[in-house]
Amino acid sequence: MPISFDCPHCGTQMKVLDRYAGQTGPCAVCAKTITIPGSPDSGADQGHRRVATSRSTEENSGVALGTMIGILGGSVALFSVVFLAMVLIFRVAIPAANQMRTDSLNRASLVKIERIVEALNLYHDQHGSYPPAYFTDEKGNPTHSWRVMILPQLDRNHLYKQYNFNEPWNSPANIDVTTQMPDVYRSETDDSAGSTSTNFAAVIGKRTMFPHEKSMTRSQALDDPATVLMIVELQGLGFDWTDPGANYDLDSPQGTMIIDNDRQSPTANKSMLTGNLGMMNEDTYHADENTSVTLMQSMATRSGSEDIGYEMDLLEQP
Secondary structure, eight states: OEEEEEOTTTOOEEEEEGGGTTOEEEOTTTOOEEEOOOOTTSHHHHHHHHHHHHHHHHHHHHHHHHHHHHHHHHHHHHHHHHHHHHHHIIIIIHHHHHHHHHHHHHHHHHHHHHHHHHHHHHHHHHHSSOOOSEEEOTTSOEEEEHHHHTTGGGTOHHHHHHOOTTSOTTSHHHHHHHTTOOGGGSOTTOOOTTOOEEOEEEEESTTSSBOTTOOOOGGGOOSOGGGOEEEEEEOSSOEETTOTTOSEETTSTTOSOEEOOOTTOTTOOTTEEEEEEEETTSOEEEOOTTSOHHHHHHHHOSSOOOOOHHHHTTSBOO
8 A cells, every 4th residue: 555645854745655664765856865654563564573583583593502502512521521430430449449458458468477477486486396287197198287286376275275186187076176266367358257268378398398297497497587488378269277288389280389469360279379478587578460480489498598588678568
């Protein structure tokens, strides 16, 4: 529909199509600038509103898209942080915690080994020699262990008196003593109630301080007592503490003194050591898996004249 209006400058009456409503331009008569009037509901205003609405929608869409990107970005960042934390836990925290536990077990074992060697030396002072690794019957069968022999030196004299040396270690009369194992023999990994199991063993062999059923004196050890190995802790399942055959036999095919300090190792067995060692002079050491077999074999002999003092200085002491 046409719009009728008068020019505000020259008064000339004009008619224009309504699509020009709201536009500005020169008057056709006086050439002065005029604005064509129009209603708020005119098509031009509606078009203007449509443009504004379109822009508003685009702006809102941009905000929404930005918000979604921000949320997604935050989620990715959070996931990355959680993933990194999990990696640190599995690669650093858990191994560190396991190592701390292993170190604690080793320290506790070394305290017990020191106490055992002290008792062995006290036995020597009282009897003139160390106990043999085991006593035998008339047929040469092992009957009693050195662990039983040093019970008085471990302040377990009452238990020593209960033991019947006229019968084998596993006879019904001696089983009651077996069930009363002194705590000093208890393996650190064994927390079962009423356990009779130990992993502490004497190093036996023809060249050691425990040549099987024979007793030795300090004077028979030509090497420095600080370099003569007596007691070790074995890996894997333990054995009854009164068992006379439960020792580390250096002369056996398995007597290569290999160290595996992983207490949870599925391959660990009684032919392996934890690395916890007790020397003749009552020093204790923890030897790690990198300790040479040659050094361990040299430490186990009593009169090998090996110069190993400088190598032993590298071993860890408590």
